[in-house]
Amino acid sequence: MYDVVIIGAGVSGCAIARELSRFQLKILVLEKEPDVCEGTSKANSGIVHAGYDAKPGTLKARLNVEGSRKMEALSKELDFPYRRNGSLVLCFDEKDRDKLFVLKERGETNGVEGIRIVERQELLELEPNVGDAAVAALYAPLGGIVCPFGLNIALAENAAVNGAEFVFEAEVQEIEKRREGYLVRTSKQDYETKVVVNAAGVYADQMHNMVSGMKMKITPRRGEYLLYDKNVGGIVSHTLFQLPTELGKGILVTPTVHGNLLTGPTAQDVPGKEETDTSREGLERITERAALSIKEIPCRQVITSFAGLRAHITEFSGKETGDFVIGEAADAPGFIDVAGIESPGLSCAPATGEYVAHMVKEILHPQKKENFISTRKGIPSIALASDEERHRLIKENPAYGNVVCRCETVTEGEILDAIRRPLGARTTDGVKRRTRAGMGRCQAGFCNPKVVEILARELQVEKSQIRKSGEGSWYILPPEEGGSL
Amino acid sequence: MVYPAPGGRRKPVKTADLVVVGGGPAGMAAALAAYEKGIKDILILERDGELGGILNQCIHNGFGLHTFQEELTGPEYAVRYIDLMEEKKLPHLLNTMVVDVQGGDSCMVTAMNKELGMFQIKAKAVVLAMGCRERSRGAMNIPGYRPAGIYSAGTAQRYVNIEGRMPGREAVILGSGDIGLIMARRMTLQGAKVKMVAEIMPYSGGLKRNIVQCLDDFGIPLKLSHTVTEIHGKERVEGVTVSRVDEHLNPVSGTEQFVKCDTLLLSCGLIPENELSREAGALMDEVTQGPVVNDRLETTVRGIFACGNVLHVHDLVDNVSKEAKAAGEFAADYILYGQREWGEAVRPKIPAKTKCTLPEDRDTGSQLICIGCPVGCLITARRKEDGSFDISGNTCGKGEAYARSEMMAPVRTVTSMIRVEGGFGQVVPVKTKSEIPKGKIRECMEEIKGTVVKAPVRVGDVLIQGVAGTSISVIATGNVGAV
Numbered sequence: 001m002y003d004v005v006i007i008g009a010g011v012s013g014c015a016i017a018r019e020l021s022r023f024q025l026k027i028l029v030l031e032k033e034p035d036v037c038e039g040t041s042k043a044n045s046g047i048v049h050a051g052y053d054a055k056p057g058t059l060k061a062r063l064n065v066e067g068s069r070k071m072e073a074l075s076k077e078l079d080f081p082y083r084r085n086g087s088l089v090l091c092f093d094e095k096d097r098d099k100l101f102v103l104k105e106r107g108e109t110n111g112v113e114g115i116r117i118v119e120r121q122e123l124l125e126l127e128p129n130v131g132d133a134a135v136a137a138l139y140a141p142l143g144g145i146v147c148p149f150g151l152n153i154a155l156a157e158n159a160a161v162n163g164a165e166f167v168f169e170a171e172v173q174e175i176e177k178r179r180e181g182y183l184v185r186t187s188k189q190d191y192e193t194k195v196v197v198n199a200a201g202v203y204a205d206q207m208h209n210m211v212s213g214m215k216m217k218i219t220p221r222r223g224e225y226l227l228y229d230k231n232v233g234g235i236v237s238h239t240l241f242q243l244p245t246e247l248g249k250g251i252l253v254t255p256t257v258h259g260n261l262l263t264g265p266t267a268q269d270v271p272g273k274e275e276t277d278t279s280r281e282g283l284e285r286i287t288e289r290a291a292l293s294i295k296e297i298p299c300r301q302v303i304t305s306f307a308g309l310r311a312h313i314t315e316f317s318g319k320e321t322g323d324f325v326i327g328e329a330a331d332a333p334g335f336i337d338v339a340g341i342e343s344p345g346l347s348c349a350p351a352t353g354e355y356v357a358h359m360v361k362e363i364l365h366p367q368k369k370e371n372f373i374s375t376r377k378g379i380p381s382i383a384l385a386s387d388e389e390r391h392r393l394i395k396e397n398p399a400y401g402n403v404v405c406r407c408e409t410v411t412e413g414e415i416l417d418a419i420r421r422p423l424g425a426r427t428t429d430g431v432k433r434r435t436r437a438g439m440g441r442c443q444a445g446f447c448n449p450k451v452v453e454i455l456a457r458e459l460q461v462e463k464s465q466i467r468k469s470g471e472g473s474w475y476i477l478p479p480e481e482g483g484s485l
Numbered sequence: 486m487v488y489p490a491p492g493g494r495r496k497p498v499k500t501a502d503l504v505v506v507g508g509g510p511a512g513m514a515a516a517l518a519a520y521e522k523g524i525k526d527i528l529i530l531e532r533d534g535e536l537g538g539i540l541n542q543c544i545h546n547g548f549g550l551h552t553f554q555e556e557l558t559g560p561e562y563a564v565r566y567i568d569l570m571e572e573k574k575l576p577h578l579l580n581t582m583v584v585d586v587q588g589g590d591s592c593m594v595t596a597m598n599k600e601l602g603m604f605q606i607k608a609k610a611v612v613l614a615m616g617c618r619e620r621s622r623g624a625m626n627i628p629g630y631r632p633a634g635i636y637s638a639g640t641a642q643r644y645v646n647i648e649g650r651m652p653g654r655e656a657v658i659l660g661s662g663d664i665g666l667i668m669a670r671r672m673t674l675q676g677a678k679v680k681m682v683a684e685i686m687p688y689s690g691g692l693k694r695n696i697v698q699c700l701d702d703f704g705i706p707l708k709l710s711h712t713v714t715e716i717h718g719k720e721r722v723e724g725v726t727v728s729r730v731d732e733h734l735n736p737v738s739g740t741e742q743f744v745k746c747d748t749l750l751l752s753c754g755l756i757p758e759n760e761l762s763r764e765a766g767a768l769m770d771e772v773t774q775g776p777v778v779n780d781r782l783e784t785t786v787r788g789i790f791a792c793g794n795v796l797h798v799h800d801l802v803d804n805v806s807k808e809a810k811a812a813g814e815f816a817a818d819y820i821l822y823g824q825r826e827w828g829e830a831v832r833p834k835i836p837a838k839t840k841c842t843l844p845e846d847r848d849t850g851s852q853l854i855c856i857g858c859p860v861g862c863l864i865t866a867r868r869k870e871d872g873s874f875d876i877s878g879n880t881c882g883k884g885e886a887y888a889r890s891e892m893m894a895p896v897r898t899v900t901s902m903i904r905v906e907g908g909f910g911q912v913v914p915v916k917t918k919s920e921i922p923k924g925k926i927r928e929c930m931e932e933i934k935g936t937v938v939k940a941p942v943r944v945g946d947v948l949i950q951g952v953a954g955t956s957i958s959v960i961a962t963g964n965v966g967a968v
Contacts, residue, residue: 226626227623231763274719276630276631276719277628277629277630277715277716278628278629279628280628280714280736282628283626283628302623302624302626303621303623303624304621304622304623304631305623305626305628306631387595387603388603390597390602390603391602391603394597394599394602394603395602398599398600399599401597401598401599401600401601401602402580402598402599403532403582403597406532406582409582409584441618441621441624442618442619442621442637443621443622443623443624444640445618445619445621445636445637445639445640446618446640448636448640449640449643449644449647449648463648463650464650467633467720468632468633468720469633469720470719470720471720472720472721473632473633473720473721474633474721475633475634475652476644476648476650476651476652477650477651477652477653477654479650481651481654481676
C-alpha cells in the first residue's frame with residue numbers, strides 16, 4: 001500500500017512528489033506517457049510570471065508570487081536553467097493607460113516587488129526594438145524565464161533520488177474508494193494508496209469525477225507558439241506582454257532561457273484533450289499580433305511551431321471558478337485535486353509543491369527523512385561550457401568530444417548522461433528535452449539517426465523499437481521490412 | 486594569438502599552413518588544389534566519421550560528367566577524391582567538430598574531438614567548406630501535429646542508403662527538387678509506396694531527367710501547384726492534407742485532399758550552413774545566404790576563403806569541385822605570396838533555378854525527355870515505314886541513342902545497396918555496370934535485396950554476376966573495410 005499516489009508527472013505532480021519525498025512516505029507517481037513533462041508542462045511560454053496578473057486573493061495570485069520568489073533558489077538547488085530577465089506589459093493606446101495602473105495596483109496588492117510604469121523613452125532604453133506603437137509599459141524587474149523541461153525533469157529526478165517511484169505508460173482508468181484510502185486501477189496494474197493527488201492536467205476532471213459527485217469539467221484551451229532561431233534571440237531581452245485590446249488577449253514576445261525567440265500563445269477552446277495540433281490561422285495570428293510588440297518579426301527565422309493545452313476549468317460544482325482548484329475533494333477524503341493548473345501554473349510549481357505537501361502532511365502526519373538529498377546536478381552542457389571546461393570534460397570522458405547535434409552542440413556524452421540518469425530518457429523526445437539534441441535550427445535532420453542509434457545501443461533494443469514519444473511513434477521499420485537488412 | 490588558459494589545462498595547439506573545414510567534395514577539392522600549388526602542410530577537419538560528405542548517401546548516378554567525363558554515383562565520385570587524398574597523404578581528422586574560426590594575419594581554428602579534446606590550430610589560411618542543410622518542417626510552418634515520420638529527404642536518404650533501413654511504408658513527398666525526386670524512386674525501389682510528390686510551384690525544381698526516371702518510370706504522380714496544408718497523426722504520421730495553391734502560393738480552400746500515409750518527406754530547399762562564417766565576422770550575402778567573397782573567393786575576413794554549398798547552393802557537384810579547386814588555389818596563392826588588396830565583392834554565378842515542366846500534352850508515344858544528361862532535351866522520334874527512325878530535337882549524339890533505345894527497348898541503370906557482413910558499414914552502395922532493360926528493374930532489385938556480401942568491398946568489385954538474367958553485373962560503388 002502506498003501512502004500517496006500522484007497522478008501525472010507534469011511540473012505540478014513532480015513538484016509535489018519532490019516536496020513529499022522529504023518525508024518518510026511511500027510515494028508513487030503514475031504517468032500515462034513514457035516520460036515526465038509530456039503534457040501542458042512541455043508546451044508553454046516558459047515564463048516565471050512576477051505575479052501582477054492574477055486577481056488578488058486567489059490561489060493563482062498567492063502561489064504565483066510565492067513560486068516566483070522561490071524559483072531562483074530552486075534553480076540553484078536543482079541546477080536547471082532560469083533567468084530573471086524582467087517583463088514588460090506594453091500599452092499601445094493612451095486610453096488604455098489606466099489598465100496599466102490597474103495591473104500595477106493588483107501586483108502591489110499581490111505583493112510583487114519593484115513594479116513600476118515606464119514611459120516610452122525609458123522603454124526604448126530597456127528594449128530598443130520595441131514596437132513604435134508602444135506608449136508605456138508596466139515593468140516587473142522580477143519577471144523571469146525558465147526551461148520548463150529543465151524544471152520538471154529536475155523536480156522528478158530529485159524526487160526519484162529521494163525514493164519516489166515513477167511508473168510510466170500507466171494510464172489511470174478507474175479510482176475506487178476503499179475503506180481505507182483508494183484503489184487506483186491503471187492500464188498496467190492496480191495500486192492501493194491512502195492518499196491520491198490528482199495532478200492530471202487536462203485530464204484532472206476525469207480523475208476527479210471518478211470519486212466526487214461535485215462534477216468538474218476542464219475545457220482544454222489551446223495555445224500555439226512559434227519558436228525562432230537563436231540568431232534572432234537577442235532581438236528582445238525582456239519578456240514583452242501586451243495589454244489586452246479590442247482585438248483580444250495579447251501575444252507575448254520573449255527570449256527563451258536558451259537564447260531562442262518565442263512568440264505566442266493563441267487561445268482557443270478545443271473539445272479534445274489531445275488536440276495539440278497547430279493551425280494556419282493560429283500561426284498567422286501570432287505573427288500578426290506579435291508585430292505590435294517589436295519592430296520586425298523575423299518570420300524567416302522560425303524553426304518550429306507547437307501547441308499546448310491549458311487545463312481550464314469551465315465548470316466546477318456548477319460554476320466557472322477562474323482559479324486553480326487545489327484541495328481535498330469535499331466528498332472524497334484523502335483525494336486531493338490539483339486541477340485547473342493553467343497559467344501561471346509553471347511559475348507556481350515550487351509553491352504548489354509545498355502547498356499540496358502540507359495538505360498531505362495534515363492527513364498522514366509523516367516523519368521527516370533524515371537523509372533527504374536536497375540538491376541535484378544537471379547534465380553538463382558542452383554548448384555552454386568554456387573551452388577549458390570542455391577540454392577537462394572530454395579528457396574525463398571522451399564521449400563529450402563527439403558532437404551529435406551540431407546545431408545545439410550536444411555531444412554523445414550528454415546524450416548518454418540523459419539516458420543513464422534516474423528516470424533517464426527512453427525516447428528521442430526525452431533526449432531532446434534533457435539535452436536539446438534536435439532542438440536547433442535543423443530540427444533533428446542531422447542528429448535523429450544518431451540519437452536513435454545511441455538510444456538503441458544503450459537500451460539494448462533494435463533501432464525500430466526506438467520511438468519519438470508515445471506508443472506507435474516509431475522512426476524506422478523493423479529490419480525484415482523493406483530495407484536490405 | 487595566445488590563448489588564455491586560466492587555471493584549466495592548456496589546450497594543445499597545432500599549426501598548419503592551411504586548414505580546410507569540411508571533408509566533403511568542396512573541402513577535398515580545395516585541399517587537393519592547394520597541395521598541387523605547393524602547400525604541403527594542410528589539415529582537413531571533418532565532423533562525420535568518413536570523408537565524402539553528403540556524396541556518401543547519394544548513391545544514385547549522375548555525378549562527374551564534367552569533372553571526369555563519365556557518369557558516376559555519389560560514392561564513386563567521392564572515392565576518386567578520397568583516393569587522391571590518400572595518395573598525396575593529405576592529413577585529415579574525422580569526427581572532429583570545428584567550433585570557432587578566427588581570421589587575420591594568422592588564423593585560429595578551434596575544434597574538438599574525442600581524442601584531442603578541445604584544441605586549436607594556428608593556420609595561415611582557412612577554407613570554409615561546411616556545405617548546407619535542409620529546410621525543416623518548422624521553417625515552412627506546416628500546421629498540424631508533430632508526430633514521428635516527418636523527415637527531411639536527406640535524413641530519410643541516410644536511413645535508407647547508409648543504414649539500409651526504411652523510414653516508412655507509404656510516403657508523400659513535399660517538394661520536387663532533385664533530392665525529393667531521387668528519394669521517390671529510392672523509396673519505391675526498396676518497397677515503399679510513394680503516393681505523390683507535391684510541389685507548391687507551378688514547375689518542378691528538379692531536372693527533367695529525374696522526373697522521367699524517378700517518377701514517370703514508376704507511375705508516381707507529380708502534383709504541381711500543390712502543398713501540404715496539414716499533418717495528421719499524434720504519434721506517427723497518419724496522413725497529410727494536400728491542397729492546391731493559387732498564383733500567390735496560398736492554399737485554395739475547397740481543394741483539400743486527405744492522403745493517407747505514414748511518412749512525409751520534405752525536399753523544400755537547402756540552406757548554406759554559415760554559423761561558423763557568421764561568428765568569424767564574415768559579411769553575409771542575403772541573396773546567396775553565403776558569405777560575401779571577392780574574385781578570389783576570399784570572405785571579408787582576412788585569410789578565410791569559402792567554397793561549395795557554404796557559399797551558395799549548387800545544383801551539380803561538378804560545379805562544387807570546380808569552385809573549390811579555385812578556392813584552394815587562391816588560398817595557396819595567399820599563403821605563398823601574401824595578402825593583396827581585397828578588391829570588390831563578386832557574387833558567385835548562380836545558375837538560373839531550374840523551372841522544369843514537362844510539356845503537358847506531350848505525346849508520350851513519340852516525344853521523349855532525354856535522360857542522358859541534365860539538359861533533358863525534348864526529343865521527337867518517329868519510326869518511319871522502312872523501320873528506321875526519324876529523330877529530332879536532340880542536341881547531341883547521346884540523345885539520338887537514347888531515343889532509339891527508348892523506342893525499341895528502354896533501359897535504365899539501377900542503383901541501390903547490398904548488405905555487407907563483417908564490415909565497418911552495414912551496406913555497400915551498388916549499381917548495374919551498365920543499363921538493364923527497364924522491365925527488369927524489379928527482378929534486379931529482388932536479387933540485390935537477397936544478396937549478402939562479406940567485407941572488405943572495394944569500388945568496382947563485382948557483387949552479382951549477370952543480374953536478372955542479363956549479362957550485366959552489379960558492382961560496388963563504394964568501399965567498405967573489414968572490421
